[in-house]
Amino acid sequence: IRREPEIVCPLITTLSQGNITCKIISSDDTIRMALQCLNVSSAINRILQYLKRGGGNTATPVQHPVPLIPRFKALDADEYKYLLEVFSRGRVRIGYLYSNPNIAVALSDDHILRHIAIVGSTGSGKSTTASILVQEAALNSYGVVVIDWHGEYTSLINNSSMVVYTNPVRGTILEPLDMEEMIRVEPLAFIEILESSLDLTPAQAHILEDAVSIASQRRNSAIDTIDAIIEIVQNSPTTARWFTESREALIRKLKPLSANYLKIKWHSLKKVAIARNRIYVFDVSEIPNVRVKRIFASLLIRSIALKAQYNSIEKPLLVAVDEAHNILSTDNPISNLIAEVRKWGIGFVVVTQAPSMLAPMILKNTNTKIIHTIKSSSDVDAILSTIVLRSEYKKVISSLKPGEALISMPEFAEPVLIKIARL
Numbered sequence: 001i002r003r004e005p006e007i008v009c010p011l012i013t014t015l016s017q018g019n020i021t022c023k024i025i026s027s028d029d030t031i032r033m034a035l036q037c038l039n040v041s042s043a044i045n046r047i048l049q050y051l052k053r054g055g056g057n058t059a060t061p062v063q064h065p066v067p068l069i070p071r072f073k074a075l076d077a078d079e080y081k082y083l084l085e086v087f088s089r090g091r092v093r094i095g096y097l098y099s100n101p102n103i104a105v106a107l108s109d110d111h112i113l114r115h116i117a118i119v120g121s122t123g124s125g126k127s128t129t130a131s132i133l134v135q136e137a138a139l140n141s142y143g144v145v146v147i148d149w150h151g152e153y154t155s156l157i158n159n160s161s162m163v164v165y166t167n168p169v170r171g172t173i174l175e176p177l178d179m180e181e182m183i184r185v186e187p188l189a190f191i192e193i194l195e196s197s198l199d200l201t202p203a204q205a206h207i208l209e210d211a212v213s214i215a216s217q218r219r220n221s222a223i224d225t226i227d228a229i230i231e232i233v234q235n236s237p238t239t240a241r242w243f244t245e246s247r248e249a250l251i252r253k254l255k256p257l258s259a260n261y262l263k264i265k266w267h268s269l270k271k272v273a274i275a276r277n278r279i280y281v282f283d284v285s286e287i288p289n290v291r292v293k294r295i296f297a298s299l300l301i302r303s304i305a306l307k308a309q310y311n312s313i314e315k316p317l318l319v320a321v322d323e324a325h326n327i328l329s330t331d332n333p334i335s336n337l338i339a340e341v342r343k344w345g346i347g348f349v350v351v352t353q354a355p356s357m358l359a360p361m362i363l364k365n366t367n368t369k370i371i372h373t374i375k376s377s378s379d380v381d382a383i384l385s386t387i388v389l390r391s392e393y394k395k396v397i398s399s400l401k402p403g404e405a406l407i408s409m410p411e412f413a414e415p416v417l418i419k420i421a422r423l
Helices: 004-015 028-037 043-051 075-086 109-113 126-139 179-185 187-197 200-217 225-234 241-257 290-309 333-339 360-364 377-384 393-401
Strands: 094-098 105-106 116-119 143-148 163-166 173-176 271-274 278-283 317-321 346-352 369-371 404-408 416-420
Touching: 043 393, 075 105, 094 126, 094 179, 105 126, 109 346, 116 126, 126 143, 126 278, 126 317, 126 346, 126 416, 143 290, 163 173, 179 187, 179 200, 187 290, 187 333, 200 225, 200 241, 225 241, 241 290, 241 393, 290 317, 290 333, 290 377, 333 360, 346 377, 393 404
Parallel strands: 116 346, 116 369, 143 278, 143 317, 163 278, 173 271, 317 346
Antiparallel strands: 094 105, 094 416, 369 404, 404 416
16 A cells, blocks of 8 residues: 555546645555545555446445546535535436435426426437436426437336327327317418428418418318318419419428328327326327428427417426427427427427537527537537536536436536436
8 A cells, every 4th residue: 555655646636637636645544544535445446436437336425526527626515515405406306416326316397397408419328318307207297298209218218107109100199289270270380380391482381371271261171181281272273483383392392291191191090188197209200201200290399389378288298309400490480489388387308419400599498408428519519608618518528428417507507417317
């Protein structure tokens, strides 16, 4: 043990980048006491634990933390006390502090209704984080809707008794997604979603608006809403050459939504009502067209918001949007909803690997951010632009291991390193 301080001190100084000062003390008793406080048998073991962060010893409480990542600030007793106070107000548990597994990380209703962003590269653990969060929310009386882009959440959620699976291709759909009702109640929202998702020209949008107006006046039609709109557009009288060209282009863009293309008979689908304490997975992975996926996801979000606005759906609600950059982009009018829905009892969980592709409104209005490792500099910059972070955190974000995350919350001056886990 006499030579260990001579080896360890330079290592500590180098690894902490000067944040820890190490002095060699000749007293063996003093060294033994320090090692006992750190709960290790030797100083070399302590350095090995430091270098092997994320290994099998993560469940061991660390009484006197050292920086777990270079440049990441150590926590003192007062900071631990404050973190414990903040997290003790929450009910939705998603993991624990990396430096002290005895402190569970839990989110409150206020955090959820002020929206949450979960960001991270592929394989970083963001989908697992989202699955833990939605399951905990359902256990705490939320009705949860998951827009499942890749069809993976049914297997990620370990309590299958809570999951209600819906997939329009397989014959089930969530009750709010009623296009016939939407074109009667909010035809402009319906048109705006199709206009942005299908990239319609002003002339095409005008023709669509006229067709939707006619379709909204029909009652108990024998054909599906989209098919009815396509039929109306096809039969609309030609008034000029520009009209004919725009009409034919619009029909081509609408056909991927038709029942014949999707093999979906909307009138015969089983509709599932949304209730609390359940997780409703809306699987769009089997829909072949990306634009159609986006349209259905957007229509569902708008329909849920509409029902919540008029108190015709059970609340509180949590809507988790997987691969959100495909849906909540700048050109989608649905992106503007996130600033309004809190007052209607709806919280969003926005899950994405590409935060730079989200509408700026989305990141600005997610007050809690769970940041897994991100490799793209543009995505790191997108996150850094929305929260107060020192520039050196860029290195921290790119070096996180799967299951590790920084959590940024309004209560914290700086993010805190956490470990995602089912508790």
